[in-house]
């Protein structure tokens with residue numbers, strides 16, 4: 231900690247934006263982006279399905295009512311919802327051995343052995359959260375929908391992942407533009423139980439605390455091209471580790487085909503790449519390894535403008551703010 235002094239809790243100037251200092255502050259980090267709500271988006275497969283929209287609302291209300299320290303809400307999923315899960319789960323089972331990175335495969339197997347991942351039923355957030363906690367200290371919080379980038383990223387600083395709990399519409403099981411619990415579970419959960427990947431995720435979160443809007447935009451772009459749609463090298467091959475690929479088999483095959491462009495992951499250029507979330511990506515970024523991505527990311531974060539540094543204390547679940555001199 232050379233050249234760094236610990237500041238008292240209230241000593242950061244009031245000009246700085248508010249950000250969560252303790253895991254319980256995440257109760258205030260649940261602001262939604264509404265662009266994909268089935269009530270508002272006519273192209274959403276649930277738009278014309280009243281029953282789906284009502285179900286979705288019930289599950290969203292449960293997430294809004296959640297407070298730090300509560301047990302994870304248990305959702306008794308319907309037969310249709312479990313059926314949607316089964317379809318995606320079985321395609322993932324087919325494609326994983328060939329296309330997913332080794333770290334994903336390792337945890338996936340463990341989740342099957344512990345009977346948390348089974349094809350006939352959607353696992354509950356509580357079992358997954360307990361599993362993550364045993365492996366990397368990550369835990370979950372229920373989220374009502376797609377959160378703002380600032381709120382979502384800030385939770386990663388505390389090794390907390392905000393997870394949706396509703397299920398995509400049965401009419402489009404293989405691709406949805408918005409997160410749902412199938413995406414969270416099949417896409418994100420395996421790698422959050424991998425130590426190196428968990429560390430990388432937390433560092434993106436820590437870098438976001440108190441960052442400017444412009445920097446949040448860059449961080450969420452990096453998040454997008456790594457944690458959501460990242461590819462990585464494995465010997466002579468390229469494998470998928472991004473959650474948006476591992477939960478959607480059409481895009482997974484697309485990403486590993488020659489119909490798109492692969493570029494080397496480099497935070498300073500990746501952070502500026504424009505992206506959209508309606509269609510398959512035209513460009514993907516390939517990391518050498520998680521360790522290499524983390525190293526490059528750290529070097530890039532050091533160039534950010536924030537006048538202080540942050541450090542997470544897992545014993546207190548508190549973020550400590552350090553004045554960088």
Ligand code: NLE
Pocket residue numbers: 404405406407408409410412413458473474475477478
């Ligand atoms: N396209 C992904 C899927 O269908 O599972 C979800 C992406 C969420 C950013």
Ligand code: FE2
Pocket residue numbers: 409413414417418458473474
């Ligand atoms: Fe995601």
